[in-house]
Amino acid sequence: MDTKKGILFDIQRFSVHDGTGIRTNVFFKGCPLRCDWCSNPESQDLRPQPLYDAKKCIGCGGCVQRCPSGAISTENGYSIDTQKCFACAELPCAAGCYASALTIAGQSYTVEDIIRIVKRDAVFDGASSGGVTISGGEAMVQIDFLEALLKACKEQEIDTAIETCSACGWDSIRRTLPYTDTYLCDVKHTDPEKLWRETGGRAEHLLENIRRLAENGAYIVARAPQIPGFNTEDRESEDIGRFLVSCGIQRVEVLNFHKLGVPKYTKCFLGRTPKDREPLEPEALERKLEIFRGLGLVAEIG
């Protein structure tokens, strides 16, 4: 089997939200976008990184001593300077923390490692028409590993899905086409200026990739995350819906905003916190479904 290694920050078994049936979700590290509402901020940097849990810290200072770059300080409260942290080998700061207050987001896996984990669940996944969903981060960032993993899944007759924001070169997407059963494509906005300002993504590039995917016969389920203050106006949903219809995409899942990722911003020492937002009320979500269905799309809450 292929010996390439990829950096993952999580593997979740028995998921029922990201594709058909019961699935094993594999979360890749690395993303070119910086969405303010990202629920997995530890996914953005491709490198492994320490995560700090203040509730568990016993203040021994061992991590300060072990850090070769002086990135950790306990003066004026605990802090990690992410500019100084160079993700050194084995992350001694976390590896030596007996209180488990520092953990590592980002472990190296081979294709074989992942296939072994997935096959443990195959009896459940296969019986439910499930399989593997590659998520992130943006998995296309690690395209060599992604391609090798997808290929190995198909050799084992495992169903494959990729969750993608499509912020990557077309050539990366093209390489996944022979081995991917379903693309779960995020469509955050169609307005170039707004998308650029809030995520750092170029709408014309992202949307063009989705259009090309559709033209190449990929099975696409679109995802429309609902982010208050960014894309929840009716006309914004209508624009997204019209774009999907123009591509020949038939299914869209409406994803409500949630706050589960907010505490992680502090744990990662990113130096920023997401804007304060509240999830949409059920009636507002229903309204989005109506808009998409009114355009002829099959729409459901994801």
Ligand code: SF4
């Ligand atoms: S080694 Fe762990 S317990 Fe000790 S100061 Fe660092 S984070 Fe806290």
Ligand code: SF4
């Ligand atoms: S990963 Fe290495 S450089 Fe970064 S904080 Fe930990 S010990 Fe310091």
